[in-house]
Amino acid sequence: MKSINVGIIGFGTVGAGVAEALLKNGELIAKRMGFTPVLRRVADLDTTTDRGVKLPDGVLINDAKQLADDPEIDIVVELVGGTTFAKDIILRAIRNGKSIVTANKALLATYGQELFNEAQAHNVDIGFEASVGGGIPCIKALREGLVGNHVKSILGILNGTCNYILTKMENDHADFEEVLKAAQKNGYAEANPALDVDGIDTAHKAAVLASLAFGKFFTVKDVQTSGIRSVTITDIESAAELGYKIKLLAIIKENDGAIQLGVHPALVPVRSLLGNVSDVFNAVWVDADVVGKTMYYGRGAGRQATSSAVVADIVDLSLNIISGSKRRIPPFPQYDEYKGLMDDSNVMSRFYIRLQVQDKPGVLSKISGILGSHGISLSSVTQKESSSESVPMILLTHIAKGTEMQKAADQIAALEEVVAPPVLFRIEDAI
Amino acid sequence: MKSINVGIIGFGTVGAGVAEALLKNGELIAKRMGFTPVLRRVADLDTTTDRGVKLPDGVLINDAKQLADDPEIDIVVELVGGTTFAKDIILRAIRNGKSIVTANKALLATYGQELFNEAQAHNVDIGFEASVGGGIPCIKALREGLVGNHVKSILGILNGTCNYILTKMENDHADFEEVLKAAQKNGYAEANPALDVDGIDTAHKAAVLASLAFGKFFTVKDVQTSGIRSVTITDIESAAELGYKIKLLAIIKENDGAIQLGVHPALVPVRSLLGNVSDVFNAVWVDADVVGKTMYYGRGAGRQATSSAVVADIVDLSLNIISGSKRRIPPFPQYDEYKGLMDDSNVMSRFYIRLQVQDKPGVLSKISGILGSHGISLSSVTQKESSSESVPMILLTHIAKGTEMQKAADQIAALEEVVAPPVLFRIEDAI
Incomplete structure (x- = not known):
């Protein structure tokens, strides 16, 4: 049986989860797909902390560049986050002919066009299923499942921290600041929560979804963004009395050929599917011209859920390598069909x-x-x-x-x- | 730009929808994927009835065998239904080296193993996204999106007619027979409704999902099946008072290595996502070991929704042909990991x-x-x-x-x- 050598850069929460999933379910993947994914290297500056997963001897190294340059590695998985080192190491791996898997929405929503163009120039793939919606295979659904559709609109609950806070405010009749503090205490929110609660993380993901749906690169700067700090318990309870829930939504719509792109707190009907997406769960709701309304739901973050999406990308790109069909699907098709951003007025x-x-x-x-x-x-x-x-x-x-x-x-x-x-x-x- | 020649057998509701979708969005597909899908032939015994879609001259013929034998056709789409002629014509096309797209769950749930083995022997693909969940890309999600997961359970609302009837009973406080008659009158149920209301159609789809999830062929005979004729308005209203809705569910679970496989009316919480899947909509809810709970939702039937899934398969198989990677993914991986059916006791x-x-x-x-x-x-x-x-x-x-x-x-x-x-x-x- 053929094998594919995988290198992971970044042995944090998700990196450890991916390593664990490959070690646990690698045999199942081999039975299903006819090749063996081999975890050859994991690179992290910290090679001592216990991440709760036992790597085979010699797999963990501290030099990411060595990993990106290793001629035996077929696929490089970038899980360090940020937009500086992550960008450099991905470009280095692309130039070495590696296929790339990343969960880095901030990077894609900032330097996506440069990365995808470089991947095209070097005939390698970039998988980014884990960048939006955690474990939900929504990128694949949008790019492949709905390939025969013009997308009309996308509404997304894309940030687990915000959805957790809004759900908790409702359940506990508590105000934003109180719930945020509790969430920070139990690890559901960062010490600096701005990226989540100000809507920036959702905006990164909205830019990725809009770019994919409409074949044109949008960056986070194109996204009209507001967060959930202005949502009070009065709002949540008033909305409930009127039959609504409040969710932080990515709102992406095509109007007469132009694209509306924003992140806003919004009211959705309490009896709708989006109204029933609670806690840290995410959902991507899509309306398209042939299929009509579809929705994709699951855990939007976390070690395991995100690992599932990363592993799916590793398998997809491995099959391309094995069957000699790299770039079988353009990872980020760019085409001229829409006018660009809609005038917000x-x-x-x-x-x-x-x-x-x-x-x-x-x-x-x-x-x-x-x-x-x-x-x-x-x-x-x-x-x-x-x-x-x-x-x-x-x-x-x-x-x-x-x-x-x-x-x-x-x-x-x-x-x-x-x-x-x-x-x-x-x-x-x-x- | 390369092109792929498509032949459709069966110019009924879905056949006409697929032709329409290819003619309408073929150019968009070409921009996205870099090849042109060409509708070369449509075969149907009836070449005169107006289906509301204008085919180019010479495309519509009355001889399906001629289509299956046409050396210029790359992909044969079977949309005639049934398990006799459909099976023969698919086998004929496979032996001619064509890749196959079908929406025929009855055929897959009866002769799946024979068809997939024949496809393997002739190195062609079979796409069957439209066989379960209409336009929802749930086959792709299960086979590719969740490839790194052991599936623990699947719950599916898979028959639009049943879900429409149950929703209508609830909304109108009406009993089964009354709603069924109205549904037959307005085209939401067949004159002979047995296939739908007795759970047989759902059982076909359950067999396909279970086979895919567990790498072992199950047929409709393996599915413990009961339908919705026994559901009364008393049940729906009693369930509602207790906080539940009644849905016809495909229930597929892995228990200690053995597979539980059934179709039953079941109570789901009114505030759950499945409880909010109403009317003709379908949903596939999956619990898996790495990703946790995910759900896929959309229209389960109808000309347009089903067409979206058929077109997605046409594109997928076209990309395999163009990139020289036929059978890049085994369409129906069979492997030895589970014990087979669970003893129902x-x-x-x-x-x-x-x-x-x-x-x-x-x-x-x-x-x-x-x-x-x-x-x-x-x-x-x-x-x-x-x-x-x-x-x-x-x-x-x-x-x-x-x-x-x-x-x-x-x-x-x-x-x-x-x-x-x-x-x-x-x-x-x-x-």
Whole structure:
């Protein structure tokens, strides 16, 4: 039986998981696919810490360059993260003729075009299933499963930390800061949570999905991004009363040939599939012209789930090497079919508006007057009786133009009866 | 640009959909994948009926054998259905060196082993993505996306007609026969609905999924099958009160190396993802050892959705032909890892029991005594006040052995206070 030599750079959480999965299920893969994946080298600066997985003697080394230069290694798996050393070592391995597997969404969403062009020049593959949706085979679904479709829209719950925090806020009736602290304490959120809670990680993944769906490279800079720090327990409970959950969504839509690309907290119906994606789970919902609506669900992060996707890529690229069909599928097809990014002023959406207003007669009349003057009509208004001086007012709009919504919000913010800046979330209910 | 010649046998609903999709999105596929899929021939006995798609002149012929023998055709797509002519024409095309795409689950679940062995002997591929889950790329997910995993269990909602009927019963508070008649009238169910409502179609698909997951051919005869005719509106409403929905599930589980394989009406939690798969939609839920729980969702049938999967297979097999890597992935890997079918007497499950009992003192005591004597304990009992002579009693059990459950049900049926045969459904709540 043929064998394929694999080298892993980065023996952290995911690196150890991939090593473990290859050692555990390598024999099964051999039975299924007719070749043996051999874990030849693992490179990490730290060669002493116990990662809970026993590597064969001599496999663990401390020199990544040695691994990338090793003529016996067929596939280099990059799991160090970041966009500097990771980029250099991948380019080095590509130039050595290695096929590459990476889970590095930040790298792809920043230097994707350069990396894929270099891979093409050297006739090697790049697998990146693990970069979006953890263990969910959503890249393969989008690139191969839906290859005969024009994608119309993608909605993604792509960050496990944010989804965990939002779920926990709902279940425990707790506010953001409190839940974040608990999540940091038990390891579900980083000490510096910005990458997750400010939506940046989701934006990286949104850029990868949009590039793949539309054949044109988008970077993280192209993604209109807002995070979940502005979501309060009032929002979650108000949304629930109206039949919605709040999720941080990657929102990717094709409108008349132009691409809308953003990350926003959004309301989804409580009885929808996306509304039932809880805790650290992820989901990618796709609407396409032939197949209609499909969804892909699973664990979006973690040692094991991510390993499953990395191993799938290792197998895919191994089969290409063995059958002499490297680049059988262009890993990132680029083609001219769409106009590029949509002018953000044209975005149409329903909105959820939270206002904090003085409890006086005539306030709603002023607010709805402002909205009406921008062509925005309301589908729902909720204001509860209270003994406080100011009370929350929750408004849901019909479809409105984003720029008009922002102008109206600015005017509403200037009203003396409005005591805090308006908070706006999208509503995605056509799912 | 290279091109691949495609021939479609069967110009019915799906055949017309595939032709339409290739004509509509062929150019997009070419941009993405670097080759042109050419619809060279479509064969059907009926060459005159308008299918709403305009084929180029000369493409439509009435002789399927001529198509299967045409040396210029690379890929033959079988969409006639049935297990006689379809089998013969596929074998003929295989022997002519054509790669095959089929959506025919009945054929695969009956003669799969023979077809795949013949394909191996002639070094051609067989694509069958459309055979399970319509447009959902679940075969690719299972075979490639989860290649590094041992599958532990699969739960599938795989028949759109059944799911439509169950959803409609719930929404309209209507009983099975009434909804079935309406479904037949508006085209959602066949005049002879047995294949769907008796679970046979789901059993075909369960056999395909189990064979793929465990590397051993199972046929429809291996599938313990019950349909949805026994589901009443009482069941749906009782389940709803207890927090469940009733779905027809393919239930495939690995237990200590042996495979449990069945199709049964089952209760799933109302807040689970499977509980939110409604109408004609399908879903395949998979639990695997590395990735954990994943789910794949979309339209399970229909002209367009099924076409999307057929086109994906055409592209996959075309890429193999173009890159000289036919059988790059064994289409149906067979290997020795599992013991085969599980002895049905060992199946463990929670059960829902519907009894019709006389409203007398001491009935519950007798029933729970019988259950207890078979080691079955109850988690819930519901019996409502009524002025009728007999009333429904709904019991939910904890985990019980299937044979003990059946023995207990037989003893309960023999009680004079029990006026109708007990109805048993599984409960699947670990999802």
